[in-house]
Amino acid sequence: NVSRAFGVSKRTVYYMLRRLQDEQGIRRKFRIGRRSKLEPFKQQILALREASPDLSMQEICDALNLPVSASALIRKIHDWSRDARD
Structure with missing residues (x-):
């Protein structure tokens, strides 16, 4: 689990992934966990x-x-x- 590995909340990981999407123009849906x-x-x-x-x-x-x-x-x-x- 990424959030546990880095000691941050799931919301933080989601926010960082969304920012990366916007910065790089990637339009992919990220799901955290199943x-x-x-x-x-x-x-x-x-x-x-x-x-x-x-x-x-x-x-x-x-x-x-x-x-x-x-x-x-x-x-x-x-x-x-x-x-x-x-």
Whole structure:
């Protein structure tokens, strides 16, 4: 992971790549990491957790029919909260 290797936030890496694109006239889309299967469900997951904080991760997966396991959901929610702090 580039952001961890250089000790900067993902936003900083993204900003630097965008500047490089503009300076060199490159029109290529950069993606940082692979896109999570949960991204399309992010708002629904966060809203459900806010409305019912006592639900287990498995119950959230079942309620929203998510394409991942409960442990993957736990890791992704942790990533989202960490990214929100950056």
